[in-house]
Amino acid sequence: MSHTPLGLRQAQKQKTRQALLDAALGLLEEQSLSSLGLREVTRAAGIAPTAFYRHFHSTADLGVALVEEALGSLHPMIRATVVDPGDSEERIARAVGLITRHVQAYPAHVRFIARERHGGVQPVRAAIGAQLARFTEEVKAALVEYPESAGWSDEDLLMLAELYVDQMLMTASLFLEASSEEARERVSQVAARQLRLIGIGRRHWLT
Amino acid sequence: MSHTPLGLRQAQKQKTRQALLDAALGLLEEQSLSSLGLREVTRAAGIAPTAFYRHFHSTADLGVALVEEALGSLHPMIRATVVDPGDSEERIARAVGLITRHVQAYPAHVRFIARERHGGVQPVRAAIGAQLARFTEEVKAALVEYPESAGWSDEDLLMLAELYVDQMLMTASLFLEASSEEARERVSQVAARQLRLIGIGRRHWLT
């Protein structure tokens, strides 16, 4: 993303910073952030415990950075999906497919977000909430542009956008829990059906 | 619930057991189960650390017991709500009101469930999942009895029930985060709208 030339030193620093983030993400697959120890992370990252402070004030701080990493780069993708051309059935298939691929590509990130969204660390919850609010706002902005949205109040558009965002997250989390290929197929089917039902409600909203 | 006569001794035991559960629930307001220490709990409950083992194998075990306490007694209520008489608008108001009151009466329980549903302790996640699956099944069973459900496939009924259950939990969690009375009012409004939209989709599901 941002490639300011970057001296050798800063490059190394960002490398170990990334090592810390990766190590933490790995450890967080089977515990939550509030129980993640600083020493535990540095051990997994292969550095001395005290070096941790060169990068983060605390594990909560690291958590906020992880939120950025997991959700920060997702905004263009969201907008592209909702704004997609095609009839509603095609859009649904595309959205579900996109979630599927994202979960398979970054399972640990998705798990982290689902877990810490309601987790025990306030700043992290706040960071996730802020990012999701941005998503909702973007989805809403995309919805406005549809002809079907004529006559919709701002509040109604927002509640629909929230419904979509929550549904998206719900589906992603269900994908994580699905172990077999059949289970994942079922999650896809159900998610598509639910999106279809919401779409129907949307078309008939203004009686 | 179950009042087998119960000697003095077992009564005292259940009393300290409850003290442990209450203490844990209190501590879990600002952390997650995976970081909850056994000593921490016993300290808050006012008993010696080792006495913990008389009641639970581990904190994960205690977590499972908390799931039972939080969700076990909720089944009759669920069924009564969904099966409620009245037109759909009345039912929506009743459902939202019921969630509101439940969250205000047992905020810590609701927070615990929302937090640990995707939390870092597998057995607890499993216990919550099982209870929610029961809820879903009950909602589905209630839906079948509506005349509007004629012609619905089993899978469609299940996906609708899942949508309702997830929505219910989502709303409950939003209530917790809402600090002011206005914020709570807004959550109510949005939840009602979303249920309305889902209801519309439901009525027009079979083309």
Added chain:
DNA sequence: CAGTTGCGCTTACAGTTGTTCACTGACTGG
């Protein structure tokens, strides 16, 4: 009534935790 059960207690141990401090040595800018 004696004998047993079992809840909660104290003491103890080995590990782990977050944080401090002073340090080394490679990179950096003038």
Added chain:
DNA sequence: CCAGTCAGTGAACAACTGTAAGCGCAACTG
């Protein structure tokens, strides 16, 4: 080239953790 910066180190700290062993004493059983 040289003085300064700063990412990472190692040792040390008090505080904390889960768990084991065994005791006292009140509540049960027959």
